[in-house]
Amino acid sequence: MKKIFSIIILVMLSMSVIKAQESSTIGFTPSSYYTFSWNTTFPIGDLNKWVDQPGPAGFDFGGRYIIKNGLTAGFNIAWQRVSKIYDAQTYTIPDKGVAITARNYRFTWMVPFQAVIAYHLRPDRLISPYLGLGIGGDYMEHHLMIQEYDIYETYWDFSLTPEIGILAKFGQFSSWGALLAFNYKWTTNRIKIYETTSSDLQMLNLKVGIVLTIR
Amino acid sequence: MKTKLIFLIMGLGLMFTVSCTKYPPASDRLLEDLAIITQYDTKIDFNNYHTYSLPTSITKITDKDTTQVTGSTASAILDQIDKDMQSRGFLKVLATDKPDFGISVVYYQNTYVYTYSYNYWYYPYYDWYYPYYPVYYSSYTAGMLNIDLVDLLKIDPVSQKLYVRWNAYVRGLLTGDHTTLEISNSVHQAFVQTPQIKTTAN
Numbered sequence: 272m273k274k275i276f277s278i279i280i281l282v283m284l285s286m287s288v289i290k291a292q293e294s295s296t297i298g299f300t301p302s303s304y305y306t307f308s309w310n311t312t313f314p315i316g317d318l319n320k321w322v323d324q325p326g327p328a329g330f331d332f333g334g335r336y337i338i339k340n341g342l343t344a345g346f347n348i349a350w351q352r353v354s355k356i357y358d359a360q361t362y363t364i365p366d367k368g369v370a371i372t373a374r375n376y377r378f379t380w381m382v383p384f385q386a387v388i389a390y391h392l393r394p395d396r397l398i399s400p401y402l403g404l405g406i407g408g409d410y411m412e413h414h415l416m417i418q419e420y421d422i423y424e425t426y427w428d429f430s431l432t433p434e435i436g437i438l439a440k441f442g443q444f445s446s447w448g449a450l451l452a453f454n455y456k457w458t459t460n461r462i463k464i465y466e467t468t469s470s471d472l473q474m475l476n477l478k479v480g481i482v483l484t485i486r
Numbered sequence: 487m488k489t490k491l492i493f494l495i496m497g498l499g500l501m502f503t504v505s506c507t508k509y510p511p512a513s514d515r516l517l518e519d520l521a522i523i524t525q526y527d528t529k530i531d532f533n534n535y536h537t538y539s540l541p542t543s544i545t546k547i548t549d550k551d552t553t554q555v556t557g558s559t560a561s562a563i564l565d566q567i568d569k570d571m572q573s574r575g576f577l578k579v580l581a582t583d584k585p586d587f588g589i590s591v592v593y594y595q596n597t598y599v600y601t602y603s604y605n606y607w608y609y610p611y612y613d614w615y616y617p618y619y620p621v622y623y624s625s626y627t628a629g630m631l632n633i634d635l636v637d638l639l640k641i642d643p644v645s646q647k648l649y650v651r652w653n654a655y656v657r658g659l660l661t662g663d664h665t666t667l668e669i670s671n672s673v674h675q676a677f678v679q680t681p682q683i684k685t686t687a688n
Contacts, residue, residue, distance in 0.1 A: 416515065
């Protein structure tokens, strides 16, 4: 009971700190932001059929420049990888009577490069939520490794990424802050390796990182 | 504030480093993994075949010589073939009893040697210098078990050729450290992925 009470007090205290920070202003509207974040990818759609495991290997670098009020334009460049080892996968070629069973090492690494438009709801506050949309391209390499063989294909294609996030500055006089963002990426990229033909590659990304605010 | 930032950057760096898993190199993958490749003759009906004969030993062919695979490894392979053929309805007979299928089991082991060198680009002259010394060399050994189901019913009368109706390759077998169970399972998998091999004749 004592424990529950302590937790409730702690949560209430944290809430009041967040609320206080939300209402605090930083006294200026930033001219630009630069973000660097660790990126975890959750494959969905056909990408999930290829690798059905989240990929914590990834990072993202972005820059945004205020156009007017909370509206920003900028760029995003990232590196991401999803991978999984599949034991005893069997491929068949029925008309030739062929079957192959082997351990598969599958991975896809990608380099998205996008132009970003975002609207920051309260750019002059310590905690500033935003909505964004990234439009650009993705370079993808899909690898299937069996024994000493590495079969791979590369593609350059279009991608679209709506994103929601929060920038939380460390203090009124600090240029630095934390970033927490979540996005959905749809791409026209595809996978065509052996029997795997995927044309609907989608993913969710969770970004945790730091932000540098420029006056 | 500065301390917080340093900790955050270090934390992000650590998470990123930990998240970057690396796959084993090709030579290790070859040693550890088995690939089972099978192909059967899609034009024949296995119900027309009733019996088979199995050799008592496995021939081993390497770069240098030809010997025999013996002991528990050979037993594991031959016993598993025997079990699977019987479970598919075939009857084991002696080679002298004119079997419908003869089973050939051969193990190949080859050592591949390859060389590689580093090439350099010189700015601002984009000339490619090849080969740039030193040239390195490396090698890997690959083993493969080959099981053939040879048709002894239909021998070409003119050329006296024999036809193979099913073959199975277990690539990587006996290359690294595989247990007897893994060896048996890999042979069994060759049959599992070819359900067409079965007869109701007996």
